Amino acid sequence: MTLHATMPLLVFDNVAKSFTLHLRGGSVLPVIADATLAVHPGECVVLGGASGAGKSSLLKMAYGNYRCAAGAIRVRDRDRIVDLATAAPREILGLRRTTLSYVSQFLRVIPRVSARAVVEAAGREGGLGPEAARIRAGDLLARLNLPERLWALPPATFSGGEQQRVNIARGLIAERPILLMDEPTASLDAQNRAVVVDLIAEKRAAGTAILGIFHDADVREAVATRIVDVAAFRGATAA
Amino acid sequence: MEPLLTVEGLTKRYGRRLACDGIGFSLDPGEVLAVVGESGSGKSTLLSLIAGEVAADAGSVSYRMRDGETRDLDALSVVDRRALMRTDWGFVRQDATQGLRMAVSAGGNVGERLMGVGDRHYGRIRATALDWLARVEIAPDRVDDPPTRFSGGMRQRLQIARNLVTAPRLVLMDEPTSGLDVSVQARLLDMIRGLVAELGLAVIIVTHDLAVARLLSHRVLVMRAGRVIETGLTDQVLDDPQAAYTQLLVSSVLAA
Known part of the structure; x- marks a missing residue:
């Protein structure tokens, strides 16, 4: 049995995200609609699509930084499933300790x-x-x-x-079983990009489920087991 | 897990103005909660109500005592409540002159809390005081100086030592870093962050500074005009604020 045949670690189920801009007269900015996607152990799913398509928003929702407007984000935490869309803050903090890892674009x-x-x-x-x-x-x-x-x-x-x-x-x-990466190689030189590619391969081999954004084409080719175009997640309001 | 502290329906009225209007939340051991909002939002009143320094018009505060039993703090005798404040709770104040005894030496300020829990051994008290002064980066040759001779940042660090020396489980902090120079703030914040994590303290920190909330807290409570406007995971509230007022607060911060 391959690792890919096992249950997914991270599932987006009809997830929507919009921002209500109260300081702009309450206008609603839709970002994502009907996003459905699963990441299995050992997979590296790369989010593709133009800038502003909502790739980072998906990652931030998966880490609990952004709320979901609709749908569910199911995370497998050992023998149980937690829905991030409805999880209490303490549950999300617990998942970050045990299950979710996030490499942001910039170090705080x-x-x-x-x-x-x-x-x-x-x-x-x-x-x-x-x-x-x-x-x-x-x-x-x-x-x-x-x-x-x-x-x-x-x-x-x-x-x-x-x-x-x-x-x-x-x-x-x-x-941690799930690794979220938001352009981790953007400011790296070729030598260090190659190191990151190796590190990602090692995580995959260890069964980590990876969801990431990689703008650099070489890196994307080297790490992706699958590329998902986020432009498909625009629902009926697609531009 | 049973919460360490549970606040329910806490309400305080000053004349016609509602300073706190039905505030409720719970706090787990080791959890850091930031209460943010502008001046006059009621956040400092909330802290005074929790500490029992101001009597609430309605609502309750209950706390899981060291013996494991959860008690309504209003039901405690004045003596028991003061004993709790001196041992298992700490209160770091914005104005150090209210949190310290200004005429007493730095060592005395720390030692006093130890004597409050029954320690009478002078040598041991002094040694512990010195140890705590070192932990908050106050040089041992300043142990006999009164805090009147200390800078603002040193006074705040001394307050922290004075409060933590009895190994409390809950510390209330009211704007501990405001009014300090930025570099002094950073040092103090880093120290608080380290000690809170190392000692597993539960903290309620009142601040108007969202960066302080981001750095220190797990959860945030946004207050305005005595009410909780929004609450949740700190980075969720700061990165994806839902309420109009929270969006205004977050967007009003100048990025450095």
Whole structure:
């Protein structure tokens, strides 16, 4: 039996998202309608479509950052299924510790916290012991070619690419079954893009279900097991 | 899991103005709740009501005591409630002169809370005070100085040490970083963040600063004119605000 034959870890079921802009006279901005999509263990589903099509919105809904206007987002958490659209805040926080990992486009830096500590803390939140978190944080930062002299410094002064590598290490350090990635390679050079491609392949081999946005065509070709065009998720209001 | 703190229907009226109108929420151990809103939204009144410093017109606050039993705080005697505030609760105030004893040394400020829980051993109290001053990055040679000789940031750090020395499970914070220089704020916030995570504290933090809420809290309660306008996961409320007022608050922040 292949991993792909097992049950999906993440399912979007007729999901809709719109924004009501109260400061613009209450106008409603539809973003997504009728989004249906499943991600299985070992899959890397890449979201395609033009900028503004709602790719990032889908990822943010899957992490609980955005609310759903309609539909369900079902996450398999060990032996139970949780619907993110209706889950209480504490349930979503619990899923983030055990099940959902998210590599955002930009690192939200915390004053005074070193790069290594940022990554370690994510590992401990994901259930690693202090020593394991320390070792794995170092391994990941080294693999991502972040010069060791930077590890003890807060990333606030790092370049965009250096910050992004810290962000990737932070998102990958813990073993979580679902990995969401929003343009993780956008500010990386070719060498580091290749490292990220390898890391994603390793996660897939370990059975992680990955949903991501990758604008860089080479990276997309290298990591995607399937590409889903988000333009199909515009419902009846499609532009 | 049974909540640590449950607030139900908390209401306070000043004349014709409703400062708090039927506020309800619960807080789990280790959970950080930010109460955000502009001046006059009732957020500080809410904190005073929870602390029992202002009597509510209606509603209740119940707390799971260290013995595991949940008690309505109004049913506690004045002595028991004060004892709870001195041991299992902390209260970090915006104005350090209200949270500290300004004429007493830094070490004394920390030691006083320890004596409040029955410690009488001078050497041990001093050692613990020094240890806590170090944890909040106050140099040991300042232990005998009164907080009147401290900067604003140091006073806030001393307040934190004074409150945390008795290992409370719940800490109330009222705008702990406002009025400080930005660099001082960052240092204090980082310290609070680290201590809260390390000690597994439950915190209710009142702030008008959404960045503070983002950095520290799990959940947010948005207040306006005494009412809860919106509540939820912090990044959900800040990234995808639903209420018109929350959208206005979020969009009014200048991005640096």
